[in-house]
Amino acid sequence: MNKSREADRIRELKQAINQHNKYYYVLNAPQISDFEYDLLLRELIELEHQFPHLITADSPTQHIGSDLSVPGTSFQRVRHKTPMLSLSNTYDKQELLDFHNRILKAVAAPATADTTFATTATDGAPAAAIEYVCELKLDGTAICLSYQNGHLVRALTRGDGTYGDDVTANVLRIASIPTQLPPADTFALPYPAQFEIRGEIVMSFSRFRELNEIKEEQGEPPFANPRNAAAGTLKLLSAEEVERRRLDCYVYHLVTETDGIQTQWQALEAARQWGFPVSEQRKLCHNIQEVTEFLELWDKKRTDLPVATDGIVIKVNDFTLHKKLGMTAKSPRWATAYKFQAEQAVTRLLSVDFQVGRTGAITPVANLEPVFLSGTTVKRASLHNADQIALHDIRLGDTVFIEKGGEIIPKVVGVDLGLRPQGTHPFQYIQTCPECGTPLERDAGEAKHFCPNRWGCPPQIKGRISHFMSRKAMNILGGDALIEQLYSKDLATSPADLYDLTPHKLEVLENWGTKSTENLLASLAASKNVSFPRVLYALGIPYVGETTAKYLAEHFGSLRALQNASFEELKEAPEIGEKIALAICQFFSDSRNTEAIERFRQAGLSFEQTQSQAQKVSDLLEGKRFVISGTFTRSREEVKNLITAHGGKVLASVSGNTDYFLTGEKVGPSKMKKATELNVLIINENDFMSLIERPQTLF
Ligand code: IVH
Numbered sequence: 001m002n003k004s005r006e007a008d009r010i011r012e013l014k015q016a017i018n019q020h021n022k023y024y025y026v027l028n029a030p031q032i033s034d035f036e037y038d039l040l041l042r043e044l045i046e047l048e049h050q051f052p053h054l055i056t057a058d059s060p061t062q063h064i065g066s067d068l069s070v071p072g073t074s075f076q077r078v079r080h081k082t083p084m085l086s087l088s089n090t091y092d093k094q095e096l097l098d099f100h101n102r103i104l105k106a107v108a109a110p111a112t113a114d115t116t117f118a119t120t121a122t123d124g125a126p127a128a129a130i131e132y133v134c135e136l137k138l139d140g141t142a143i144c145l146s147y148q149n150g151h152l153v154r155a156l157t158r159g160d161g162t163y164g165d166d167v168t169a170n171v172l173r174i175a176s177i178p179t180q181l182p183p184a185d186t187f188a189l190p191y192p193a194q195f196e197i198r199g200e201i202v203m204s205f206s207r208f209r210e211l212n213e214i215k216e217e218q219g220e221p222p223f224a225n226p227r228n229a230a231a232g233t234l235k236l237l238s239a240e241e242v243e244r245r246r247l248d249c250y251v252y253h254l255v256t257e258t259d260g261i262q263t264q265w266q267a268l269e270a271a272r273q274w275g276f277p278v279s280e281q282r283k284l285c286h287n288i289q290e291v292t293e294f295l296e297l298w299d300k301k302r303t304d305l306p307v308a309t310d311g312i313v314i315k316v317n318d319f320t321l322h323k324k325l326g327m328t329a330k331s332p333r334w335a336t337a338y339k340f341q342a343e344q345a346v347t348r349l350l351s352v353d354f355q356v357g358r359t360g361a362i363t364p365v366a367n368l369e370p371v372f373l374s375g376t377t378v379k380r381a382s383l384h385n386a387d388q389i390a391l392h393d394i395r396l397g398d399t400v401f402i403e404k405g406g407e408i409i410p411k412v413v414g415v416d417l418g419l420r421p422q423g424t425h426p427f428q429y430i431q432t433c434p435e436c437g438t439p440l441e442r443d444a445g446e447a448k449h450f451c452p453n454r455w456g457c458p459p460q461i462k463g464r465i466s467h468f469m470s471r472k473a474m475n476i477l478g479g480d481a482l483i484e485q486l487y488s489k490d491l492a493t494s495p496a497d498l499y500d501l502t503p504h505k506l507e508v509l510e511n512w513g514t515k516s517t518e519n520l521l522a523s524l525a526a527s528k529n530v531s532f533p534r535v536l537y538a539l540g541i542p543y544v545g546e547t548t549a550k551y552l553a554e555h556f557g558s559l560r561a562l563q564n565a566s567f568e569e570l571k572e573a574p575e576i577g578e579k580i581a582l583a584i585c586q587f588f589s590d591s592r593n594t595e596a597i598e599r600f601r602q603a604g605l606s607f608e609q610t611q612s613q614a615q616k617v618s619d620l621l622e623g624k625r626f627v628i629s630g631t632f633t634r635s636r637e638e639v640k641n642l643i644t645a646h647g648g649k650v651l652a653s654v655s656g657n658t659d660y661f662l663t664g665e666k667v668g669p670s671k672m673k674k675a676t677e678l679n680v681l682i683i684n685e686n687d688f689m690s691l692i693e694r695p696q697t698l699f
Contacts, residue, residue: 021065066160075165140202150181173243199251311339358463468495473538499603621648630664
């Protein structure tokens with residue numbers, strides 16, 4: 001490479017890495033795999049190593065990727081007392097040995113550095129005894145927690161390593177993070193009066209799948225993996241939503257020097273005793289062989305874990321050695337990460353199909369030459385959307401890399417350009433719906449194209465019927481094959497037609513006997529007892545998933561009340577933002593929807609919240625409007641249930657007609673200000689309890 005080529009390549013790499021940092025840390029939507037990212041970074045590190053005069057302060061090798069939000073928007077930016085560093089990493093066991101040897105050298109242990117993984121050093125003496133702690137590298141987002149006298153006072157994201165975003169309000173809603181520790185003197189090894197501890201906030205695979213199901217139901221793009229879901233959740237503006245998403249946390253680094261703690265192993269044990277969640281999957285290794293055994297074990301077993309891991313972190317155990325080893329600009333020299341390769345396969349892209357979902361969203365799907373990957377044969381993989389295809393310049397006939405991440409459906413992550421056949425052309429994305437021919441549309445800011453022909457596009461119609469019948473909605477027996485026949489024989493072109501089915505009409509179905517007819521009709525009859533929140537969910541109003549339907553049902557009490565609610569009234573309901581309120585208004589303003597609702601009403605579906613669903617216990621708070629804020633000794637859900645059980649209503653924001661502002665600890669300051677300005681009666685949890693237990697006290 002000649003000199004200007006090197007400079008060009010360095011510039012190119014810097015630009016690409018900085019761009020990918022933004023996708024990863026700020027947008028929580030990575031465009032390339034971690035492995036591809038690490039390859040770019042490594043190339044840059046090597047070039048800069050060869051040509052140190054080309055290193056500039058803005059190089060991504062000199063600072064860590066930043067997750068900071070745009071200034072002045074949502075979170076306060078706070079300087080870290082101790083910078084939050086990153087970790088050097090490797091995918092290679094030989095490099096791990098280099099790491100070990102560097103440490104041996106630096107601490108001036110016997111001059112006989114290991115050159116292999118044999119149990120003895122070259123002179124036959126036992127290998128130097130450096131102890132390492134091996135921990136899982138959990139794939140989430142880093143958090144720095146500050147405690148004062150055992151009380152959680154602040155939580156900061158890593159940010160750019162120097163400044164972090166203050167996400168305390170959200171972190172208070174993560175159940176596994178202690179907000180108040182037992183008194184320090186109850187421990188043999190007390191915690192310091194002020195200390196900082198760091199860890200990883202993660203989302204379990206099971207929560208991740210549930211969340212994505214909800215997102216898909218609501219027509220929102222799903223998260224790519226549990227890491228993005230955790231990082232995205234931590235930056236939400238609704239602490240209630242953070243609580244619902246049930247994040248987890250594991251701590252791994254006690255930052256503050258603490259009497260009696262001299263090693264990483266002791267620090268983890270002390271943190272566990274103080275009440276912090278510490279991963280059980282850790283090991284104190286007495287030599288580098290034990291380290292490699294741990295790596296090999298977890299490379300195989302990691303898929304059994306409930307949370308995503310992308311490697312193992314190896315840390316020198318002894319804190320005095322940490323001081324001796326020090327750090328580079330970005331990472332400590334006493335630790336490194338050994339990363340697992342995401343399992344990849346290479347195959348050929350044969351063709352691309354376009355699927356049309358219930359909401360009209362288009363998903364391109366790759367048809368591949370079958371290839372074996374992590375235990376299954378893969379024939380199809382997701383291509384996400386038009387931008388992704390363009391970004392990777394994926395063309396028909398290309399040799400492509402596919403990967404399975406935390407998600408179940410494999411995805412195409414790149415192209416082997418060296419194997420591109422001659423005469424290929426850039427991929428032409430479709431302009432019209434593959435099912436009904438309608439020109440596709442794409443809303444500003446949306447990644448996916450969609451077909452606007454809601455009432456005439458077959459997969460959208462069938463998708464609505466399928467959603468209506470699904471287990472969590474009306475729970476009507478029958479799968480896609482039945483829906484296909486009902487639709488093609490003109491027996492059901494909308495969910496409302498299902499209730500007009502008769503034994504006579506069903507006779508035309510193929511492979512269908514009288515028993516099947518009996519079962520289907522019995523199931524349709526039983527669906528008339530399905531509760532109102534589920535009926536509301538079954539209607540398929542955009543963005544109204546299961547949870548939103550429950551809130552709406554509870555708040556409005558009946559479908560009529562919901563239909564008659566104005567945009568403003570909808571926005572006042574708990575957890576309903578502008579986007580959902582608008583979708584509900586639009587839904588009810590379409591006569592095709594209201595006609596279907598009339599037919600459902602005649603069929604006898606439940607359109608009202610019954611007493612038992614709300615578990616009403618008294619009318620004490622009848623007509624009273626509450627707004628609640630902060631944390632309580634009871635869970636928030638419990639407090640809300642108590643209010644509704646006594647006939648009250650819970651609203652999202654303080655307004656002139658709020659009766660009570662019920663405050664816990666850490667009340668939202670803007671709500672408090674508004675409540676004071678509007679002269680709303682402010683009560684605490686005790687006041688509230690006496691209100692429902694001894695009503696005369698406050699009325
Ligand atoms: S130690 C100076 N331990 O990996 C200490 N990090 O690439 C640096 N991570 O920012 C962190 N599990 O978000 C450490 N057991 C573990 C970890 C861990 C996950 C994350 C953490 C860090 C990133 C570094």
